[in-house]
Amino acid sequence: MKRFRCADVAELVTAYLDDALDAPVRRRMDEHLTCCAGCGRRLDQFRAVIGVLGTPPAEDLRGDVRDRLMSAFRDRRRG
């Protein structure tokens, strides 16, 4: 079986994190990751980016927009 290269790992990181790889491919990728520090770090960086993205700063609907929507909902239900 062909050895996994770093470029293969780079290509498959997202599928790996989604647990969408076939078992043999996943196993070969795990093998590569245990002995390649560079790819291990890249995987950590992907995870770190995902982690930061997952805690975004607050966003809010502007007060006037929210008021307009509430009254549109009220009017529509009445009409």
Added chain:
Amino acid sequence: MAFAGGGPPPDDIVVEALRAGDEAMFASLLDAWSPGMLRLARAYVSTDDSAQEVVQDAWLAVVEGIDGFEGRSSVKTWVHRILVNTAKKRGARERRAIPWSSAFRPPVGPAADSARSPDGDGLPPGPWKDFSVLWPTPEDEALAAEVRGQIAAALAGLPARQRTVITLRDVEGCTSAEVCEILDISAANQRVLLHRARAWVRGRIEDYFETVGRPA
């Protein structure tokens, strides 16, 4: 007001309440989903006013359409599909309105940087840097804010489709199945777009740390 215990109740209860004019239910949905809808809208439009208007128009379409909702998808998916379509239309209208002067400005972001574009594999040219800084500890608040700023800038440099997918998946926490349904794309396509977007953002962050020369 948010939903007690996390997410909204089951769809049939939500739909029935909205049809019956339950204002508390509508308000809870507005508060639960509008922040994410604003983030998504920003993938297509450039100003906060436009994003607010896109979200407003999407909710108005939801109010108009709730009686005809057939339940072929979840309410959340349906609402987000309306949002994406509204934002796309608005974005296209804005781009047509761009003045010549800015249309001929040299490209910035991915298009200007083909060697490290979001279409590439995200492989860096040099040795890896220590990224422990990306798990900011409470003492690192200033640095965490900088990283956030860099990530926001990286997102702004993405093509709309990639930005939409990474926003839905990594910011809003949607499943890949939800994303496929909202955007009408295949699972394989969804993964390619997500991967390119993540690789691009990771690459930008790495460039940033190389430029500022830290962490040591």
